[in-house]
Amino acid sequence: MPSPDSAQESARTSRRSKITPERAQELYTAVLDLLRESGYESLTMEGVASRTRCGKSTLYRQWGSKPELVVAALHGTRRTLLSHIDTGSLSGDLHSAAQAIDEASSGDTTLMHALSHAALQSPELLCALRETLIAPSIAAIDAMVERAVERGEIAADNPATAYVSAQLLGIMRARPLLEGRYADDAFLSGFIESSVLPALGLPPTPPGS
Structure with a gap:
């Protein structure tokens, strides 16, 4: 029987799989564009969601926080x-x-x-x-x-x-x-x-x- 920790990890993986690699690249590009335009302090998860027409809750489920999203964008591109x-x-x-x-x-x-x-x-x-x-x-x-x-x-x-x-x-x-x-x-x-x-x-x- 799976442990509670492994079940939680499986649930997180399942949620994250909803974003395809192609969609992730679109999000990463938008994050870097917003950074160039306005800087890090002005970058918000709401702004990324609006620019990419992606739900804010989806961004938080996938990346957890703004710093993690920015690093993922850099790492992914x-x-x-x-x-x-x-x-x-x-x-x-x-x-x-x-x-x-x-x-x-x-x-x-x-x-x-x-x-x-x-x-x-x-x-x-x-x-x-x-x-x-x-x-x-x-x-x-x-x-x-x-x-x-x-x-x-x-x-x-x-x-x-x-x-x-x-x-x-x-x-x-x-x-x-x-x-x-x-x-x-x-x-x-x-x-x-x-x-x-x-x-x-x-x-x-x-x-x-």
């Missing part, structure tokens, strides 16, 4: 797939990560500004962003570094190994605030070559590699 990157070298992995981040973000400075500011004001949004987007990216980059140590590319006791993910994700968040521009592939690649690889004791990537 801007996949970086960093965990799938394995080129055989740390330099190749990091440059592939830079390209994936650039492609996923599409230079959307307006959206990044809105979310960066909102995350500082909303602990709930910051927590959701960390758990759903930031933590998986950190784990993927850390795995790249661990593989490099196992291959003997870099020394295990090099103190810079602990800061690679913080360097990449930090500069990605900082550039919009400092320069009003997103950290695109060219910028991240230059940062990797001039800052990350030298700190790890690795040579520059040969041209054309």
Whole structure:
């Protein structure tokens, strides 16, 4: 006989299955459009429901809260797939990560500004962003570094190994605030070559590699 917890989970899954993947993408697009237009603070579940002609109760059943819906929209439309990157070298992995981040973000400075500011004001949004987007990216980059140590590319006791993910994700968040521009592939690649690889004791990537 199913336990009460499993029965509740089945009920939630049943309710959530009413929204098709295609419909979810429509909702995600509307959420991101509203964020660009008005910012995070002005975004409401009521506004999303009105824009998409979807019941507000349906949104709450599916996602629970505004932060969870925003994170789902980002995750559902801007996949970086960093965990799938394995080129055989740390330099190749990091440059592939830079390209994936650039492609996923599409230079959307307006959206990044809105979310960066909102995350500082909303602990709930910051927590959701960390758990759903930031933590998986950190784990993927850390795995790249661990593989490099196992291959003997870099020394295990090099103190810079602990800061690679913080360097990449930090500069990605900082550039919009400092320069009003997103950290695109060219910028991240230059940062990797001039800052990350030298700190790890690795040579520059040969041209054309």
